[in-house]
Amino acid sequence: MIDKITFKRILKWGFINFFRNGAVSLATVLVMSLSIFMIGLVLVGGSFISVVISNLEEKVDISADFRQIAPEAEILALKRELEVLPEVKSVKYISSEEALSLFKERHKDDEVVLGSLAVLGEDFRLPASLEIKAQDPSKFEAISKFLESGAYDDILEKDASGREKITYRQNQLAIDKLTSLLTTARRLGLALSAILALIALLVAYSTVRLAIYNAKDEISVMQLVGASRAFIRGPFLVEGIIYGIIAPILTLAVFYPAFWFAGKKTEVLFGELNIFGYFISNIFQISFILLFAGVLLGVLSAYIATRRYLKV
Amino acid sequence: MIYFEKVSKIYSPTSIALEDVSFTIKPNEFVSLVGQSGAGKTTLLKLLLAEEYPTSGQIFFESSDIHALLKHELPHVRRRMGVIFQDYRLLPMKTAFENVAFALEAAGRPDEDISSDVAHVLDLVGLSDKIWNFPHELSGGEKQRVAIARAIVTRPDLVIADEPTGNLDPLNTRDIIRLLEKINDLGTTVLLATHDKEIIDSLERRVVTLDKGHVIRDELRGRYVL
Numbered sequence: 001m002i003d004k005i006t007f008k009r010i011l012k013w014g015f016i017n018f019f020r021n022g023a024v025s026l027a028t029v030l031v032m033s034l035s036i037f038m039i040g041l042v043l044v045g046g047s048f049i050s051v052v053i054s055n056l057e058e059k060v061d062i063s064a065d066f067r068q069i070a071p072e073a074e075i076l077a078l079k080r081e082l083e084v085l086p087e088v089k090s091v092k093y094i095s096s097e098e099a100l101s102l103f104k105e106r107h108k109d110d111e112v113v114l115g116s117l118a119v120l121g122e123d124f125r126l127p128a129s130l131e132i133k134a135q136d137p138s139k140f141e142a143i144s145k146f147l148e149s150g151a152y153d154d155i156l157e158k159d160a161s162g163r164e165k166i167t168y169r170q171n172q173l174a175i176d177k178l179t180s181l182l183t184t185a186r187r188l189g190l191a192l193s194a195i196l197a198l199i200a201l202l203v204a205y206s207t208v209r210l211a212i213y214n215a216k217d218e219i220s221v222m223q224l225v226g227a228s229r230a231f232i233r234g235p236f237l238v239e240g241i242i243y244g245i246i247a248p249i250l251t252l253a254v255f256y257p258a259f260w261f262a263g264k265k266t267e268v269l270f271g272e273l274n275i276f277g278y279f280i281s282n283i284f285q286i287s288f289i290l291l292f293a294g295v296l297l298g299v300l301s302a303y304i305a306t307r308r309y310l311k312v
Numbered sequence: 313m314i315y316f317e318k319v320s321k322i323y324s325p326t327s328i329a330l331e332d333v334s335f336t337i338k339p340n341e342f343v344s345l346v347g348q349s350g351a352g353k354t355t356l357l358k359l360l361l362a363e364e365y366p367t368s369g370q371i372f373f374e375s376s377d378i379h380a381l382l383k384h385e386l387p388h389v390r391r392r393m394g395v396i397f398q399d400y401r402l403l404p405m406k407t408a409f410e411n412v413a414f415a416l417e418a419a420g421r422p423d424e425d426i427s428s429d430v431a432h433v434l435d436l437v438g439l440s441d442k443i444w445n446f447p448h449e450l451s452g453g454e455k456q457r458v459a460i461a462r463a464i465v466t467r468p469d470l471v472i473a474d475e476p477t478g479n480l481d482p483l484n485t486r487d488i489i490r491l492l493e494k495i496n497d498l499g500t501t502v503l504l505a506t507h508d509k510e511i512i513d514s515l516e517r518r519v520v521t522l523d524k525g526h527v528i529r530d531e532l533r534g535r536y537v538l
Contacts, residue, residue, distance in 0.1 A: 009417050020405045221401045224361055225462065226391035227418035228384065 002230050010231065014238020024211050025239070031207040032247040035200035036294050040251050042193040044259070044286060048278050049189055053182045055273060058133070060175055062140055062168035064147055065127040068096075070155035072128070078152055079130055085146065087139035092131040099126035127157050127165075137179035140168045201297065208243065208301035212236055216309040229310050236302045244298030248290035255279065313339045313469065313501060314360070319369035321355050321525075329355040331525045333369070337503065339469070342496045344512050345505040346536055347522035353505040356522070357474050360503075361395060362386055373470075391419050394463025394500075398475035400455040402447040402462075408434065409443040412461045419466060433461040437491060453484030460491055470501045477508060485511065512536040 002010070018025050066075055075093065082091045094102070103126060107113040117124065134140050144166050147156065157165045168175065215236075222232045256279075263276030279286065314337040321329040330352045337343050345353050358364045359371055362378045371378050373389055381389060394415075402411050409430055416426045434443050437457040447455055456476060463471050473492060477485040489511055496502045506512065512519060512535060519534025520527060529537070 003420060005422065006420055017405060217401070218403050218405075220363075221403065222414070222418070223387075224363065224390060224395050224401075225415045225418060226387045226389075226393075226466070227414070228387045231418050 002234075006231055006234075010234030011238055013235040014242065017235050018239050018242050021211070024214065025243075028207050028211050029243050029246050029250070032204050032243045032294065032298065033250040035204040035297070036247040036251045036290055037254065038196050038200040039293055040248075040255060040286065040290050042196050043289060044255070044275070044279055044282075046189050046193045047282075048273075048275050050186065051278065052273055053186060056178070057137055057182065060137055060140075060178065061131050061133045062143060062166055063094075063129045063131045064167075065129045065157040065165040066155050067157050068125060068127065070128065074155050075128060075130065078155070082130065082132060082143070082146075085143065087134055087142050089133045089135050091133075094129050094131060096125050096128045099129065100124075137175060137182070140175060144168045204297050205301040205304070208240060208298065209305040211239075212302065212305040212309070219306065219309040223310070232310065233303070233306045236306050237299050240298030240300075240302030241295055242298070244294035244296070245291065247298075248287065248294045251290060252287060313337055313374060314503075315370075315372040316356075317370045317372070319356075319359060319371060320367045321352075321359060321364065322367045328525050330359070330366075333522075333525070333527055335520060335527060335530060337470075337501060340496070340499055340501055342493070342502045342515070342517040343504070344515060344517060344519045344534070345503065345522065346507060346512055346519055348507060350524075351522040352525045353507075353522055354474060357472055357503070357505055360472065361390065361393065387418070391415070391466050392469045394466065394468040394471040396456070396459050396463050396471065396473040396476045398478035400447070400452075400459045402455055402458055404447050407444050407446055408439060408450065408458045408461075411447070411458055412465050415462050415466050429465055430461075433465045434458075436464075436494075437461045452479050453481075453487065456480060456484070456488055457491070460488070460495075464495055464500065468500065470503065471495055473502065473504045473506075475506055476504070477506065477511065489515070509536040 072095070079091050079093050082088050104114070104117070132143055134143060147166055219232055223229075259276045259279040263274045263279075267274060316333050316335050319333045320331050322331070323329060333352075333356065345356065347353050355364070359366050360373075360378070362381070365379050370380075373392070376389065378389065403414060406414065412430045412433060413426050416429060421429075431440070431443070434440055437460055439454060439457050439461070442450060442454060447458070450458065456479075460476075463473075471492070476492070477488050480488065485508070492502050492504060493515075504511075516533050518532050519529070519536070521529035521534070521537070
């Protein structure tokens with residue numbers, strides 16, 4: 001195949017050609033950077049939004065209240081039964097005492113509420129409850145049905161109309177709406193990402209292709225002088241790798257301040273989730289993916305483009 | 313050394329570039345290929361370089377049928393043929409030295425050989441003082457001399473020159489032809505395509521005349537007659 005000296009020469013000419021074709025190389029690197037930038041934006045933005053969506057979903061749960069008289073052992077038995085259901089992600093038991101201390105914690109600044117509690121005295125009890133998180137919001141219906149099946153009627157608290165007190169039923173409309181919104185957002189994001197990434201790929205490929213089109217006469221001369229295909233193609237692949245390394249570096253250099261700024265501006269919107277923080281904590285994966293995409297794109301474009309002109 | 317056997321190149325029924333061409337070139341010959349534009353000279357050279365494929369017939373370089381070679385074998389045969397074009401076809405982003413060295417690098421020769429051989433050949437064509445110039449900094453005659461240096465640096469068995477003086481003034485033309493003669497004297501076969509009457513008449517070597525795709529004359533001490 002390729003011996004050591006040929007490999008060294010291919011590397012050497014790849015670098016020399018990159019620098020001698022300054023203007024073309026610069027233009028190619030810039031367009032390539034734009035493509036990688038788009039891919040990066042889709043990657044970071046898309047996964048950040050997915051984190052935000054998961055976070056929102058995480059906040060949605062259903063809780064079932066139990067009667068005061070329900071024995072703890074039965075509640076825990078129900079908990080175990082729920083935990084083996086495929087739709088259920090986790091179940092948390094909140095005892096009457098815990099519910100009270102949580103309630104106090106939540107209203108610790110509210111004099112009126114604390115005052116009322118004091119008046120009610122030691123005998124006041126909040127119902128024990130199970131907080132159930134589903135695998136995803138669409139599973140709430142099934143879980144609610146399971147609880148409403150009648151088997152647990154003697155322990156579940158009921159409201160005035162005789163229905164079990166399951167929060168999902170109380171907020172069903174809002175949860176369903178949120179669920180469909182999130183699903184749509186996910187699908188839309190995925191489609192948009194795919195389209196943007198495809199455009200980026202095509203633009204990068206066309207640019208590298210154009211740079212090599214400029215050299216098509218040279219390629220045919222090299223062949224007539226007796227250069228092997230590998231020796232002719234090699235330097236173009238090296239150039240492609242160089243584009244593919246510089247473009248992600250430029251992109252990351254732009255991303256850093258851009259996400260810092262975006263993070264500041266959207267702090268209010270996403271609360272504790274910050275896009276800059278997300279970017280920083282995943283910087284190694286992001287750099288690796290962009291670098292991989294850049295080099296692959298550069299090499300593959302150069303390979304396909306030279307193939308066309310290596311026919312003589 | 314070179315055998316054309318009933319070679320035809322037919323692009324379409326109305327466009328016949330070569331028809332039933334047969335002739336032989338012996339080692340160390342200096343053969344001029346003459347004919348008007350469109351007579352088939354360039355097509356014949358392109359077939360010899362395997363840049364194009366014949367419609368029928370075969371071309372042998374020694375014992376190998378050029379058009380039956382595998383893709384990876386072709387470069388080896390091409391390294392035994394040096395090519396010179398009317399439009400020089402130097403690599404624009406490489407210096408004179410690098411252009412000449414390219415042929416050797418492609419052949420995988422060691423660096424020490426390359427630097428000594430290239431310097432030697434550029435000296436032979438009289439360009440020792442311009443080895444680090446890029447093609448666009450050279451005159452037409454100088455470019456053609458770089459091209460000749462590139463063609464002969466691999467010590468090929470055959471040098472193919474397609475109208476090498478077509479873009480040059482008379483003085484440069486004479487220099488280039490003299491170089492080709494020198495190369496031939498040193499033992500390399502030369503195949504020169506031209507339509508320059510003066511060159512042919514002054515050479516007094518073998519002349520193969522093409523007309524409308526046919527060999528109409530093949531004389532050992534030919535003159536330019538059409």
